[in-house]
Amino acid sequence: MAALTGLERVSAPAPAARTRPRVWRGVVFLLSAVYFLIPLGASLWYTIYTPGSGVSLAAYGELLTAEGFLQSLALSLGLAVATIVMVLLLALPAMLAVRLFAPRLRVVMEVLCTLPLVVPPITFVAGIGTSLRTGTEVLAPTPFWGTIIAVQNPAFPVVLVLAYVVLVLPFVYRSLDSGLRTMDVRTLVEAARNLGASWPYLLFRVIVPNLRSALASASFLTLALVLGEYTVASLLGYQPFAVWIVTVSGSKGQLSVAVSILSLVLIWLLLLAVSTVFGRQRFGKEKGK
Amino acid sequence: MTASVEFRGLRREFGKTVALDGLDLHIAPGEFIALLGPSGCGKTTALRCVAGFERPDSGAVLVDGKDITNVPANKRDAGMVFQSYSLFPNLNARDNVAFGLRVRKVPVAARRKKADELLELVGLPTHADRYPHQLSGGQQQRVALARALALEPRVLLLDEPLSALDAKVRVALREEIRRLQLDLGITTIFVTHDQEEALSVADRVAVLRAGRLEQIGSPAEVYDRPATPFVAEFVGTMNHLAGHVSGDQVTVLGQLLPVDGPVPADPSVDVLIRPEAVRIAPAADGAGEVVAASFRGASVRLRLAVAGGEVLADVPGHEAAGLGPGTRVAVSLVERPVLVAARTVTVPAPVVTTDAV
Incomplete structure (x- = not known):
């Protein structure tokens, strides 16, 4: 799972590789490059070439001024950050608690966290929609009515954050689980306790620093998922980035494809930045060997 | 810096298994006690009760006469060394040692100095900047020991700290632990399942069985x-x-030996004899025959068939050269008081006769 983000170090290829496998490797590499690059290249060409008027970067120039672009992007990024914070604050302490105090519940937790994968988003959003409507009616006479209205505030729909937390749970669980597997959590916790560390201290000074790459991969999976999420946001009537792209593609085809390419590049750059930062850190540690 | 430790009627159950069943033990200040026993005898649970990772169902742990049973683990004054993998992987050796000082907000310079001193003490003055994965198992345990001592605890707890190490490192490190312990005069509880380890370093050995103290x-x-x-x-x-x-x-x-300790009512008994208390000499008409020999370096352990059963005998390596399987030997026992127990051997008392072939 973590490999998806490119943050995990892939083990170096075996030196035993001879010429023949290398040829095959080249072929596979070429095929996958073609598979990925042709659609991308075609998209790029579509955005810069207009029959009749020739090649121009106008579509990209138009982006910044396009109505809704900045707002929807800001909304998506805001939702992503909120989701990351919330899902990590929920999942990490819960997973630690289960590991330390109730190892038997681990299976239950794993199943619960994986469940969102098998529930189709369309079912999920139908459920949320119904709950919101019924909830509003039921809560109308109570002070909670204000709360349920507030979570649906179009400026920052908290309800989407809640939905995304559920949607990304399987990915976050997997990343954190694989990170926690690499260390002896119980012993480290006990060692830190023995040295006088309080629970918050050991969480932030012992667990988190050793989980950095797992936390980063969880965060980036979440970011990618939230930036690209369409179904839930669209059906609940909000307009984050993905929904905006679809909306705008109806009227300005070139612009919407340009945005897609741009967001792809943006995420690539983010991932690249993070993986180099973490890669360098590991390298620095290993230098003394 | 040193304190007495007392277990008072310590009892702890895990579901149906009773890990500690009323353990009473008093450890004097500065004493090095080994808790010895097979796995599941409760020795680690007892240690974890001192560290505060385990709370007894009943009974109490007292340090210097003060009941600490309900003190949280991070407020106790006991340094612990774990079996393995206990160093913080993200910190180098110096920062690992200084961790406890950092928790207590000791200034950087002071804790650096202290950490370097301790690394020197455990013989790793040049390894301060190494990360745990760059250290060998033995070095990691030395760092862990330095870390446990950094807060100058009154009690040192060692939870099988040597069991994951190579035989040679194990012996060297246990002697070093003992030397340090004597220098610092710190009360130490050392949990192990290795009887040789326990016997070689401890002032007193407490043998545990099924959560109870069998002997100290x-x-x-x-x-x-x-x-x-x-x-x-x-x-x-x-x-x-x-x-x-x-x-x-x-x-x-065929030998008459004085009995040590109580004698069972039934005159037919098991006599308990150490292998090194069995003497053998090659003799063509000997009563025993060598069945197998296993080389152990300094000594050789022989399995001998004697009338009515088998006997293990340890002989010095240089004497064992001519004692291959099939050799007939004369068997005798060292003259000293022996321990007897109720009969479990089913064969009748062997009558050793010289004409046995």
């Missing part, structure tokens, strides 16, 4: 005068030979 005494006492057949069996190896008690003496393998 100096290593020599536990080895030479085991209080119960279980201790005899667990600490070192014991031959069980059929014997017959008459008065305060017992006949075993």
Whole structure:
């Protein structure tokens, strides 16, 4: 799972590789490059070439001024950050608690966290929609009515954050689980306790620093998922980035494809930045060997 | 810097298993106690009760006469060394050692100095900047020891700290732990399942069985005068030979030896004999025959067939050269008081005769 983000170090290829496998490797590499690059290249060409008027970067120039672009992007990024914070604050302490105090519940937790994968988003959003409507009616006479209205505030729909937390749970669980597997959590916790560390201290000074790459991969999976999420946001009537792209593609085809390419590049750059930062850190540690 | 530790009626159950069943033990200030026993005897649970990772169902742990049973783990004054993998992987050796000082907000310069001193003390002055994965198992345990000592605790807890190490490192490190402990005079509880380890470093060895204290005494006492057949069996190896008690003496393998300790009512008993107390000499008409020999370096352990059973005998390596399987030998026992237990050997008392072929 973590490999998806490119943050995990892939083990170096075996030196035993001879010429023949290398040829095959080249072929596979070429095929996958073609598979990925042709659609991308075609998209790029579509955005810069207009029959009749020739090649121009106008579509990209138009982006910044396009109505809704900045707002929807800001909304998506805001939702992503909120989701990351919330899902990590929920999942990490819960997973630690289960590991330390109730190892038997681990299976239950794993199943619960994986469940969102098998529930189709369309079912999920139908459920949320119904709950919101019924909830509003039921809560109308109570002070909670204000709360349920507030979570649906179009400026920052908290309800989407809640939905995304559920949607990304399987990915976050997997990343954190694989990170926690690499260390002896119980012993480290006990060692830190023995040295006088309080629970918050050991969480932030012992667990988190050793989980950095797992936390980063969880965060980036979440970011990618939230930036690209369409179904839930669209059906609940909000307009984050993905929904905006679809909306705008109806009227300005070139612009919407340009945005897609741009967001792809943006995420690539983010991932690249993070993986180099973490890669360098590991390298620095290993230098003394 | 040192304190007495007392276990008072300590009881702890995990579901149906009773890990500690009313353990009473008093450890004097500055003493090095080894808790010895097979896995599941409760020794680690007892240690974890001192560290605060385990809370007894009943009973109390007292340090310097003060009940600490309900003190949280991070407020106790006991440094612990774990079996393995306990160093913080993201910190180098110096920062690992200084971790406890950092928690207590000791200024950087002071904790750096202290950490370097401690690394020097455990013999790793040049490894301060290494990360745990760059250290060998033995070095990691040295750092862990330095880390446990950094807060100058009054009690040092060692939870099988050597069991994951190579034999040679294990021996070297246990001696170093002992040396340090004597220098610092710190009360130390050392949990191990390795009887040799326990006997070689501890002031007193406490043998535990099923959550209860079976015997406590100096290593020599536990080895030479085991209080119960279980201790005899667990600490070192014991031959069980059929014997017959008459008065305060017992006949075993044709020899009359004084009995040590209580005598069972039934005169037919098991006589417990250490392998090193069995003497053998090659003799064409000997009563025993070598069945197998296993080389152990300084000594060779021989399995001998004698009338009525088998006997293990340890002989010095250089004497064992001519004692291959099939050799006939004369078997005798060292003249000293022996321990007897109720009969478990089913064969009748062997009558060793010289004409046995």
